[in-house]
Amino acid sequence: MRKEAEVFDQIVQERRSVRIYDPEAEFDTDAVKRSLERAVLAPNSSNMQLWEFYRIKSDEAKKQVAWMCMNQKAAKTARELVVVVARRDLWKKRQQALVKEMQRVYPDAKSKQASRAMNYYKNLIPKYYWTDWLDLWGMLKKCIYFFAGINKPMIRHGNRADIRISVHKSAALAAQNFMMSMKAEGYDTCPMEGMDSKRIKQFLKLPRKAEVVMVIGCGPSAEGGIYSSRFRIPNSEVIFEV
Template sequence: MTEIHANGCLKADAEALRRIVLARRSARKFISDPIPGGILEEVLAITQRSPTGYNLQGWIAIVVTDPEIKSKLRHAAFNQRQVEEAPAVVVFASDTQIARNFESTASQAIDQGHWSESYAKYLRRIVNAVFGREFFGAANFFRWVGTRTLSLFRPMPMVPFGDAGFAGYGWKQTGLAAQTFMLAASAHGLDTCPMEGFDERWVRKAVGLPRHFSVPLMIPVGLTSELTKLSPRFPPEKTFHSNRYGTAFSGINSLRV
């Protein structure tokens, strides 16, 4: 009999996920055949289920198939060939003016019965306090200094500070979406290569992104012409700790295929 977990997953899904994760590896050579119809759309739809802080959904993905734009992206990526060879390159970008998304998030959540009006009001206060960049950033500066000082005495929320801080906050969210994308692609037999080796300014220009977007990753996707071996990982005891830093979490064997 098929066993079903409380969350609706089948026991067999765990085995499938293991296969999907182990099938993913960074591909550097692609065949240029287009991705069969409907698959990329399904992968993108699944990707949108990725979680974001306060559900602000501040990441976007630009799917580039236009050869001219791909060629510009390759140039921006220091001539890495996979960018032009793959039938599509997905540019993942983070909105650094994230507080602007709050009203869309809130009205959707209220309409669909996820949030009450009063919960939305409570979160609006927090989101504006944490992410607001009004008065040319001065408010952000004073909030950051204030929260860092108070955190010497009690736990305080993390307030992103300045362009780099907001980019970092966005990259955290966007990275989760990118990983969902790669695993969904892998499940459909597609190969990917996560990439940070590019000049962000040139990528932004190639795809027409406004300055308030930051680009942590782009991911060529398609079919590889070269099945590579799994890359090595550290011994698990270096990565996993038990309760406190420095005590190895024992009993894990590295996954091998």
């Protein structure tokens, strides 16, 4: 095993969801900044990067968001809170940015690679992300995929719910990058889904279509911050070879 793998294994083994943080221990807030910069390097669907991250730093803001997280200790005692937000509604803006990037990457617009990239981002991405009020386009896409997939492999997801899941998956990958980075920096984290996402959206003044994925508490662990020993279902029940 490579040395880098040994280091990574140690980080993975040591990462735990910590529920109580030490208010007196030294805390380098720049570690949060560095970890968020690593978070946005996470893989994501079509490189659309439909995510946002909000650092909750002031005492008053933390108090309010902790209340919206049901006053969990992981929120109340955290030195900072990070709100991970899925922004499916920003797909047009991200698409335009990626079209410009493809023009930079492939200056020869007539090349095969350029044509393929531009077709993907100019034509296929809008067909995938655009939705109407009743999601009739999504249902039509599902029907098309069904019949097109009778004799060959075919993407099956395409309605509004499928797109939401895809965007949330990408945001979760970034959140994991953040938590692993914080552990590498010497600090702990706790992802929380027990929250009032409506109130958090209002607090952050987010648009209607933005969705809060999770709130992550972070900081130096306090004694008793880990509630119990780690439990995992046996690998034989979850890891398979075909």
